[in-house]
Amino acid sequence: MRAMVLRAPGGPLRPEELPVPEPGSGEVLVRVRACGVCRTDLHVVDGELREPKLPLVVGHQIVGVVERVGEGVERFSPGDRVGVPWLGRTCGRCRYCRTGRENLCGEARFTGYQLDGGFAEYARADARFCLPVPEGYPDLQAAPLLCAGLIGYRALRMAGDAERLGLYGFGASAHIILQVARHQGRRVFAFTRDGDEEAQRFARRLGAEWAGGSGQRPPEELDAAIIFAPVGALVPLALRAVARGGTVVCAGIHMSDIPSFPYELLWGERQLRSVANLTRRDGEEFLALAPEVPVRTEVRPYPLEGANQALDDLRSGRLTGAAVLVVGR
Numbered sequence: 001m002r003a004m005v006l007r008a009p010g011g012p013l014r015p016e017e018l019p020v021p022e023p024g025s026g027e028v029l030v031r032v033r034a035c036g037v038c039r040t041d042l043h044v045v046d047g048e049l050r051e052p053k054l055p056l057v058v059g060h061q062i063v064g065v066v067e068r069v070g071e072g073v074e075r076f077s078p079g080d081r082v083g084v085p086w087l088g089r090t091c092g093r094c095r096y097c098r099t100g101r102e103n104l105c106g107e108a109r110f111t112g113y114q115l116d117g118g119f120a121e122y123a124r125a126d127a128r129f130c131l132p133v134p135e136g137y138p139d140l141q142a143a144p145l146l147c148a149g150l151i152g153y154r155a156l157r158m159a160g161d162a163e164r165l166g167l168y169g170f171g172a173s174a175h176i177i178l179q180v181a182r183h184q185g186r187r188v189f190a191f192t193r194d195g196d197e198e199a200q201r202f203a204r205r206l207g208a209e210w211a212g213g214s215g216q217r218p219p220e221e222l223d224a225a226i227i228f229a230p231v232g233a234l235v236p237l238a239l240r241a242v243a244r245g246g247t248v249v250c251a252g253i254h255m256s257d258i259p260s261f262p263y264e265l266l267w268g269e270r271q272l273r274s275v276a277n278l279t280r281r282d283g284e285e286f287l288a289l290a291p292e293v294p295v296r297t298e299v300r301p302y303p304l305e306g307a308n309q310a311l312d313d314l315r316s317g318r319l320t321g322a323a324v325l326v327v328g329r
């Protein structure tokens with residue numbers, strides 16, 4: 001099969017021919033049709049997430065069709081369309097797994113990081129962690145739901161019932177979560193890189209009531225903010241923008257160091273927290289909600305061999321919406 005392979009952190013990915021993987025017991029072999037490109041892929045390729053499996057096929061927003069099933073798989077049959085997300089496997093026995101917090105399992109294995117992912121024509125996955133893809137979505141439009149959408153959704157839940165919601169970093173996740181937040185009747189304030197007027201227009205078009213640079217103060221206090229950009233300097237800015245009792249949620253898996261800030265910014269029962277990974281329940285809930293909103297994803301397609309270009313465009317902020325690799329049919 002054709003695959004884009006990471007041989008050493010620092011990249012780039014190299015096009016290679018690999019054997020089609022064999023589905024083991026409890027696994028499915030998925031013929032990949034589309035795979036979304038996520039900022040986490042960039043952190044893996046650039047070496048900011050340590051000790052990936054090597055060589056590695058990255059990519060954890062896989063939409064594909066089950067080609068074969070391994071022993072004991074009853075949940076899916078050949079021909080079923082499935083999504084393969086970031087959470088690839090957990091231990092199922094630890095304190096976290098037993099209390100509905102499998103996203104925190106210490107033995108969890110992640111797709112496109114410790115397990116081969118979807119920048120390839122085939123991927124194998126633990127059938128228990130695959131998700132059903134909502135029918136109304138073509139493959140390309142469905143792919144960004146699988147991480148940008150559902151980890152964004154988990155972050156939105158952590159923001160509680162905030163009415164005035166700030167989104168810092170207006171990429172793939174924010175463009176989806178803005179639509180969900182509007183659907184829930186929230187007011188959205190979007191923060192982009194300073195001067196990125198295209199992203200600000202995009203945010204307003206999707207329903208943001210205000211859009212500006214992250215250095216700007218919003219026209220009124222916020223009840224919560226979600227930081228999607230991997231920039232620690234945004235934390236004090238977001239804390240400054242939220243009202244007393246407000247929450248700032250860091251949604252990314254990696255962030256540059258957070259500069260020190262006066263306690264006064266946290267005082268007043270403001271909360272600062274991170275969101276890690278996803279549970280299968282997040283996936284099921286979000287994928288049921290997306291067609292109700294309905295969430296419409298704006299995607300920029302790239303061929304499989306264009307993976308490095310897609311990562312570059314993401315790194316430099318040249319993207320509006322979500323990058324997706326078109327792999328097969």
Ligand SMILES: [Zn+2]
Nearest residue numbers: 091094097105
């Ligand atoms: Zn566990």
Ligand SMILES: [Zn+2]
Nearest residue numbers: 038040147148
């Ligand atoms: Zn992701």
